[in-house]
Amino acid sequence: MNIFGTTISHLERGLDFSAMKGKTISQNIANNETPNYKAKNVSFKEVFANVKGNSLEAYRTDERHVAFKTNSKHMGVFDYSNLRYRHNGNGVDMDKEQADLAANQIYYNAVVDRLNGKFNTLQNVIKGGR
Template sequence: MAISFDKALGVHPQTIAIRSQRAEILASNIANADTPGYKAKDIDFARAFKAAKSNQQSGNTMLRTNDKHLSGGTKLNSGVELFRNPNQTDTGDGNSVDIQVERNLYVQNALEYQASLQFLTGKFKGLKKALGGQGA
């Protein structure tokens, strides 16, 4: 009997991928806090998760950048990346990054990433135990 990793691991691989992508975006916001005209971005987690789930159910396909490449693989839908509505008034340079908000969101995202990673680790431990490797 074959093991379905999609069923065994659940949603955790998708949440880790989305949280990783969100960490990159938030880090970019922090890095560009003093860049004139830079607009803060974020990910709509619910929409990204829904897209990841539909990709999981319909089967994954790789993004092909050249006709000679083989097909297969997965890429997150970048359509879930949005510009954030600024909480502060314009400082005159057109930058919409609020550094405190970005740092708080980055820390929150890091904690949620760690939680997803711990859940995924637990799933792998359960699989290992089920396959008879209880001694490890």
Template structure:
């Protein structure tokens, strides 16, 4: 599996998630606006479970090219609506924003660690 590609995809998903959270917050009082979410982790789990990205594998631990997995943007309709038809919950958005920041920082730390390891190997 292309770890760098998967980390890049995860960081792009986090960036998209940050954009949608900002959009949701900006539209907290917009009539009939529905909150949007990025669905990626569940899609990744499905892909791993189904191995829908199956390629010719040379080792039983190979699970295919998951870096090509695309996130889905969904509109949230399950939450309660305000009088104006809007379903953005500012507290949920702030929590999602904090969680996404931690997620992005973790992905950055993973990528930096891999680059440091690669740099160390190349300099020896």
């Protein structure tokens, strides 16, 4: 029996996603002047769009659910191999990267705020409402 529910583990996964996205955006910004560097992005929606056949595995609550599995270590990280913004082949759009960085920071702060709320509720329960 899980006394804390699944909310904290879901919020943890949200923080993991935000960290992976932040690292990818930082790599793109750091390689802004690198010739032939292709910008990368983190998107779980693209994982499901690019999956072929039985390459993902998920927890199934019913045998009628579709089975799928994957061995991907960096699930969700994609590069834009056919994208070029400059004559040197670099595919980093700094305006887009800065907007993505700001959006990711807002998402991260929202998840941390929700996690703090959960911990404050637990602390309040442990103290007996005092």
